[in-house]
Amino acid sequence: MKTSKRTGLKAVLAATAAMLLATPAFADKAKPVIGFTVYDMSSFIAWGKQGAEAITKANNGTLLWQSAHNDVNAQISQIQQFINQKVDVIIIAAVNSATLGPQIEQATKAGIPVIATNLTISGPEAAKLVSYVGPNDIGAGEQEAQAVVDALKGKGNVVVMQGPVGQSGAIDRTKGIQNILAKNPNIKLIAMQPANWERTQAYKLMQDWLSRYGGQIDGLISENDDMAIGAIQALKEKGLAGKMPVAGVDAIKDGLRAIRSGDMIETNLQNGALELGMAVQVAVDHVQGKPVPKEAMLQMPGITKVDVDKFYDQLFDHSDKFIEGLPELIKRNMASGQYANE
Secondary structure, eight states, X not given: OHHHHHHHHHHXXXXXXXXXXXXXXXXXXXXXXXXEEESOOOHHHHHHHHHHHHHHHHTTOEXXXXXOTTOHHHHHHHHHHHHHHTOSEEEEOXXXXXXXXXXXXXXXXXXXXXXXXXXXXXXXXXXXXXXEEEEOHHHHHHHHHHHHHHHTTTOEEEEEEEOOTTOHHHXXXXXXXXXXXXXXXXEEEEEEEEOTTOHHHHHHHHHHHHHHHGGGOOEEEESSHHHHHHHHHHHHHTTOTTTSOEEOSBXXXXXXXXXXXXXXXXXXXXXXXXXHHHHHHHHHHHHXXXXXXXXXXXXXXXXXXXXXXXXXXXXXXXXXHHHHHHHHHHHHHHHXXXXXXX
């Protein structure tokens, strides 16, 4: 009889423990739990994750990180998982800027604040966001397009590689590029197509364009560096790398190396560690009842061969030192409103 009671008690305790593990409740705001879902693990996001981890650690928090691998349904499931876990705050770098309304609504009703980063959220649900932390993508598109236009002296044929359809980064960078092309009628756009931020897709797309248009292409405007690097590989195979201007966005390590070698003429610094780290700090501050900006817009500085070594040294030769100083840098930037200050 005693054995039976003990067995029953053990079963109840085990069931209770399992239930608690299945649906944790995080109540210690001094040690916030942050659910962070990103569209994919691109080079930019991988660097951004280091920043997010550093800021989480500096705030004694816990980071629950998920990548949707460019699958909208996977991201929806990840957000639902965060809601079920009752995290303190959710940060989203969206696969698609227009598809997460119901999930944002559900999180808000559950008392879980939501922050968007890197890519904006469109539609009425955007008003429910605590904050947006991200880049001026229209400005970046304008800067990279102008660099190619200047290199071609205002005359020639260009192709444009876009990010994923429906993502605000691609939409806004395309707007910026079109703004510049509209002011330069002697620059002809002969092809524009998504390569979804990916090197392999960009490599194949550039191969196709080179086969289709032959020597008609005078310049490439790529909406991120990863696609530019993929396209440059296709150009190398034809002996064309460095012979036509290529510009990108993000200033990832390989992008800066391509500028050093002359394969690219310009990129625009979107510092992933700074940006995603700042999103985490905004999330923590909000959870702890501190005021946060409704929008923290980061202006991207253009980088050319003139100043590439300075940025490469800061971001990659001494990246550990940069990450170490990131918590204080972000606090200073948030206090001054100069969010992209390096």
